Amino acid sequence: MKQIIGEPGIDLSSDSKMDLKLTRNSESFHKPNSSNHNLNSFNQASQYFPNLSPTNFLSRAENLQQNLKTKSTNSFEPNLNSGMATQNPPLDWDPHAMLSNLSFLEQKIHEVQSLVQSIIDQQAEFSSRPSELATRQQLATADLTCIIIQLISTAGSLLPSIKNTLLSNNPALRQLVNPDFNNNLKCEGLIRNFPETARNSEYEDLLRNLDNEADWMKEPNPPLQSDIVDANPIDEHDLKESDDGDAEREHLPPGSYIVLQLEKEEILAPHTHFCVICGKGFKRDANLRMHMRGHGDEYKTPAALAKPSKEPGSDVHPVTRYSCPFAGCKRNKEHKKFQPLKTILCVKNHYKRSHCDKSYTCSRCHAKKFSVIADLKTHEKHCGRDKWQCSCGTTFSRKDKLFGHVALFQGHTPALPMDEVKASGSGQGNDDMTEDLGGYNGNFASEECLTSMDVKGIDESRAYFSPMNFDGFGALDEFGRGGFDLEDNPFAFIPSGFSQRSGDS
C-alpha cells in the first residue's frame, strides 16, 4: 500500500481525507490505470447495482473529486479537466433527485452507525462467537460500500458534463467494487474511514433525505467481493519473467494475474450502466451516452459523447482474470485445475450457461433451451436448417459433423430427411403399391395372400419412418448434452457438443 501511495501522478494532500482514501484504494487494487478493455469489464462486473452504472459511478467519483477540488485547497496534479470543471455552472443538476439521493444516504449512514455501535456493544459476546462478528463486519462493509457508491453518484451529478474525460483519468472507484474482504485490516479501515468521509461537513447537507431505492441494499451477503490472489502487488518485471511452465490455456502462469470474483447477483443484473439523472439502465455505456443527450446540451459535446479513452502512460497494468462464484466449478478459483475467465462478458455468459436455468426456449423447435438470449437468437437463425440428422435424433447443421458423429458411435446411422421420406414413403409410394396390386394380373397363385402381406409391408415401412424423429428427441439426453463443459469457449455457441465431448470428459 505504501508503495502505491508514493506513486507519481497522485498528489497526496492531507486536506481531503476522502480523496486520499479513494486514491489509495483505487491504486492498491488497480495499480495500472484502466485501459478501455478493463473499463468495460469493470462495467460489466458492477451490474449488481441496479441503478448505478460503473461508468457513471466512476464519473461521479471523478466529479466528486472535482467538486472537492473546487471547494478545498487540494488539487490533483495539473489536469486538463480541472479547467473544464470550473467552467461548468455550479447548479447544473436536478436538485430534487439530489435531495432524494442524499436522504437515502443519510438513512444508510444511520443504519451503519447503529450496526457498528452494536458491534462495539456486544464485543464481549462476539469474542466467543467469531463467526457472528465476521457476519456483522461484512454487513457493515456492504452498507458502507453502498453508501460510498451512492455518495459518489450523487456528487457526480453535480458536474456531469466533464465525466468522460475525468473518468478516463481517474479510476477512483475500482477499489469500491473490489475491496479485499479477506483482509480484515482493510475492512476495518473502510469501516473506520467511511463514516468520517460521510460526515465531511461539505456533504452533510446532501444527506438529508432518504431515497426509496434502499431495497436492493437489503441483501444479507455483501454485494461485492473480490480477491487478490497475490496480496503483494506484483512488479511488472516479475510478471513478465514469471514463466514457470505451468501455463493455462492462454499461457498465464497462476499468480501472474489478478483474479476477481463477482457475486452471482452482480453477474445476473440486467443492466450495467445507469443514467444518473433518470436512473434508466443500459447494457452499454455508448447507449447511455446517447441517452444522456436527452438530458441537456452539455451531454451533446464531443467530449461527453466520446468513448472514454485510455489514459496515456498507464498502458502497463496487471493481467486481470475472473473467477466463477459457483463452488466446484472448473472456473472457480478454488478448483484444482482452475481455468480463469478472461473478461466480465465471459463470466456472465459462463455463469448463465453453466449454472443457471435454461429459460429461453426456441420458438421453432420447442426443444432447445438456452440461458443466454444471444445463444437462443443464434440458434433460431439456424433452427430448422439443421437438415442433417442422426438416427438418435441429434441434428447437425453440417453434413461433415453428422458423419463425424456417426463415425464416432456404434449403431448410429444417418437419417434421411423427413420430407423426402414422407413424400416417397407414404404418398406416392402408396399409390404405386395399390396400382401394382390392381394391375397385377395373375402373376401370383394367390393374390389375396400377397395383397395382405404387401399391405403389411407398407404399414411396417411407414411405421419405421414416422416415429423415428419423435423418439429421437427423447434420446438426446442420453448423450449427456447437459453435462458438456462449454466453459472453455463461452462465446462459441455449440449446438451439439459431441465434437467437444471427447476433449472435456
Next chain:
Amino acid sequence: MEPEKRMDKRIRVDLNLEQNPISPFESLSEEVLFLILDLLNSNPLDRKSFSLVSRSFYKLESCHRRWLTPLRLDLLPSILTRYSSISHLNLTLCSRLTDVTLASIASLLSSSLRSINLSGSRSYTHKGIECLAEKCFNLEEIDVSIRVDLGDEVAAAIGKMVKMERVNMGRCKKVTDLGIGCIAAGCPNLKLLCVKGCVGVTDLGVKLVAVKCRKLQSLDVSFTMITKKCLPAIMQLPNLEEFCMTGCLGIDNKAFVNLKQGCNSLQALDMSNCEHMTDSGVLSILQKCPNLYHLNLASCSSVNVSILSGLKSMCKLGSIKLDGCKVTASGLKSLSNSCISLKELSLSKCPGVTDEGISVIMAKHKDLVKLDVTCCRYITDESLSAITSSCTSLVSLRMESCTKLSSEGFRLIGQHCPKLEELDLTDNDLDDEGLRSLANCHNLVSLKIGICLRITDNGLIPIGQSCPRLRELDLYRAIGITDKGVSAIADGCPHLEMINMAYCTNISDESLKFLSKCSKLCIVEIRGCLQVSSVGISVIAAGCRLLSKLDVKKCCEVNDAAMFSLARYSHNLCQIHLSYCSVTDAGLLALACLGSLRNVTMLHLSGVSPKGLATALLMCHGLTKVKMHSSFKSSIPRALIEHVESRGCSFHWMYKPFQVDFESSELWKQQSHDLFVE
C-alpha cells in the same frame, strides 16, 4: 453327335430296366444323387432332364438347387415354392420387378436367401428392399445397380441388412452420402462395395465406409466426386485388396504423394481415366502399396512410364495396363527393368509403341501371359518375332489393327505360341497361309479374324480341324469365307458359342444348317448375308436352343417363317435385330409371344403395319429396349407407348434413310481407314 449320345444313354437305361425289374434309380442314395447334381452345371438343360427322371429325382433336384435365374416373373411364386432352398437369386432377366414380387420372394425364401441380383430390373422401390431386409436376414449380397432413379431410401434399406457383405450400387445416381452412410453404419461385415457412377457420393460417405467397414476387401468408387480427403481412411483398411477409382477427376498427384500410409493388402488398383494423375503420384502409390499386383493406368494421359525406373526391382507388379498413355521405348525399358515379374501387359492405343520398345520388353519378360498391342500401328514383324521368340507361353494376344504386320509374322505366332487361347487379329493383313499356321494353336478359345479380307476357306478349314475348343469366332466381313469353311468349323468346334459372319456375303442357308449342330451356339450374327433365308434361321432355331442373340439385319430373304420357328424353339432369345427383313405383322406377333425377348431393333420393316407393331409391343411383356423408325412414332397411339414405357421399356426412335444397296467390304475397309487417317 449329341442326339446320338443321348439315345445311347436311354438304351442303356432301358437295358438295365429289363435286367432288374425294380427301378435302378431307387438304389442310388441321396448322397450319390447330390454328387451327380453337383457336377451338372455346364448345361441348364441337364438339370431339367435329371428332374424328369422320376418323382424322387424331381424332389431331389428341387432341394439341391441353390442358384436360380428366372426368365420371367409370371411363374416365380410357384417356382419358389418348388425351389424353397434357393440361396442365390438372379433377377436380371426380369425387367419389371415390383415391390409386390420382392415381398413375395422375401416371404417365400426368407432366411435361405443369401444373394439377390436386381441389376437393371425396374419398377421396384425401396419398400421392396425393406421387405427383403426384414425377412431375409441372411442376405449377404445384393445388386441394385443401374437404377438411375433409386435414391437414399434403398441404401438405407440395405443398411438394415446386418449380414450384408457385398453391395453393388453402380449407377444409382441419386444415392448420396447419406445412403452410403446408412450402409456403412448398418453393414459392419461389408466386404465389397461398388458405388460406381453414384455422382452424389463424396469424400464424407466413402470415408465413413472406410471407418466403419473394416472388413472391406473391394471398393469401387469410379466416377464419383471423391478427392484426396478420403484416401487416408481408405488406405488404412486392413483387408482392402481391390480399389477401383476410374474416372475420379478429383484425384491428383497430391492425393498420393502426401499419403502417409499405404495399404499393404492392396493388390489391384484401377486408376484409369484419372486425368490428373502424373508420374510422381504413380510412383508414390507403388512405393506405398508394396503388394500391388494389378495396376490400371489406362487413359491417364499425363503418366510417363519412364518414371518407373526409380522403383528399381522392388515392384511386385504383375499386371499393368497403360492403354492410351504416353509410352516411349525408354519408358518401356525402365518398365521392363523395374517390374520384374510382369505377366500381363496392355499397351493398346499407345502411339509411342515401336519395335524397339516391344523388343526391350520381350527380352526381359519371357513369361508374359497376356499382351495387348491393339492399334499400335507402328509395330512390324520385328516385334512379332521378338514376341514369339521369347514369350512362348503367351495365352492371350490382341493385336487388332496392327496394319504393318505381314503374313510372315503371323506364321511365327502359329509356330511359337502353342498355348494361345485368345487371339485377336481383326483388321490385319492376314492371309490363308498365316491362318493355316495358326491351326497349331490347338487351345484357341477365341479367334477374331474380322476384316481380314484375304482369308478364304483354305485357311479356315485347318482351324476347324485342329481347334476343338473354339468358342468364339469372329469372321466379320471375311468375304472369302463360304459354306465350306463354316461347315469345317461346325464339325470341328462343338463348343462354339458365338459366331459372327456379318457381311460374309458368300454364306448361305447351308452354313446355318451345319452350325445348327453346335448346340451351345447362343450368339449368331449374319447381318448382310443376303443368301440366308428363313430356312436357315429355322434350322438354327431348332438346333441351337440356347440362341439368345440373333442379328439378321439386311437378310432380306428372312420372313415370317423364320419368326415362327424362333417363336417355337428359341425360348432364350432376348435380342434380335430385324431391320430390312421381310417380316410382316404375323411374324412380329409370333415373335412377341417370346417372353424372353427384351431388345428388338426393327427399322425399315416394309411388311409391318402400325397396328401390328402396336399389338406386338403390347403382347411382348419383357421388352426393355426397342429401336424403331421415327415414322412409327406418330402412327402408334401415344397412350400405348406410355403404357409400354411404364412396363420398363425404352423406345429409341431412329431416323435413318432406307439404304438400297451396300458398298463392298473392300470399299468399306478403305473408307474406314481413310477415316482414321483423317
